[in-house]
Amino acid sequence: MPSSAAEPPKSVTACVLIIGNEILSGRVQDENVAFLAKGLNDAGIRLKEVRVIPDDTDTIVGTVNEVRRAFDYVFTTGGIGPTHDDITAQCIAEAFAVKLILHPEAKRLLEGHYPPGAVNEARMRMAYVPDGAVLLPNPISRAPGFRIGNVYVMAGVPQIMQATFAELSHNLKGGAKVLSRSVSCSLGEGVLARGLGELQARYDDLEIGSYPYFRRADFGVTVVVRGIGRPRLLAATEELKALIAGLGGDPQEGASED
């Protein structure tokens, strides 16, 4: 259902917190941001900021309290396992000034997942959540994530995070979905810049981004047009293609996101 430009819809915002020293040390390449960015956009939620922070109590507590007030939704990944460096749950409890409690359903899930007697003290830590939190499903290894207020706390392992997000995303309340079109050409970005700026000025309800690329002997630019109103998006894309052709370029339309 395309929105008209006349009724600006509410923009619903999100912040993602990637909690983990392994991203900051460069040992692991993050995969969660790109997945969540797309998933949130599909739900009509704009990812406005990402922070990658270390496994440090003061940093986690302070950051959670800052961003949960600044954005409609906060999604965290990482730090909810059984080992000493998994401190996210206790930090979230501290941020919300509530106790960490043993959640009966989480305890039951863990005891059903492991062989009898295998839920030792370390594993039972994964059944503790901030008081008032609601469990989030983990179809892979059972130890659940949780939600408290507008903060969704998920595992850092991409497969688990993705499975959890797939289940929770149905309950997110987003606004209008941002659609996009992209057009590439082998013109220099500087050749296109003036016309592109004029196009952006005429379509100030859309967001036009210009991304140069350099490959071996080849270079060019991909222009991405994003917005919520399909007719305006298509009109701007046609004007963009005409602009490129008029400057001697060969516009190639790329993948669209609808």
Add this chain to the structure above:
Amino acid sequence: MPSSAAEPPKSVTACVLIIGNEILSGRVQDENVAFLAKGLNDAGIRLKEVRVIPDDTDTIVGTVNEVRRAFDYVFTTGGIGPTHDDITAQCIAEAFAVKLILHPEAKRLLEGHYPPGAVNEARMRMAYVPDGAVLLPNPISRAPGFRIGNVYVMAGVPQIMQATFAELSHNLKGGAKVLSRSVSCSLGEGVLARGLGELQARYDDLEIGSYPYFRRADFGVTVVVRGIGRPRLLAATEELKALIAGLGGDPQEGASED
């Protein structure tokens, strides 16, 4: 030159700002964080936080002013090209409360790079830097990055950012480099957790992280030990291998970072 545990060296910190809607929309997978994380560690600088923020003036100005006071070094990528959405230079000038000025050397570099007459108004924008900034080299497309105070401003295109960083990194003043060892095994993380916590308690000068992995029918954990004192690092790694073996696991030592 290994540091001894007796003289705790100064820890030099950094924050990376990834400026760009394309990462937040999920269209582009960031590559710059992992590269900078490794490059900074090699220079003895600890990457303590990453923020991904949109091409929005208030957000960029506010974030730059927050993080340049909180960290020893700030590195930004993105938003210094010729198009309307390239607003990083003017935002940095605003953050430092200085004017944006035409830098004579940057102008000369651009005019030498493009054919006569091709440096149009849009391209000349790339020669404007905050008053007082020092240029950073761009061996690929010439349009320079710049440094002002403790803030290093680089292009978002990975090849250009990497070439710029390679040249500037010689001048960074880091502390002791963090070394690391990793050991993997097919034990469950929960089996290892108690002993790992005790190991961390005995080696509180090191940072021990536990990272579970799940692959098809296979799962296990990689434990990473990080610290600046090589003898302690090696001793903890040996204890870790013994811990794993004692629990019936098969410790596999992974790549080290020295």
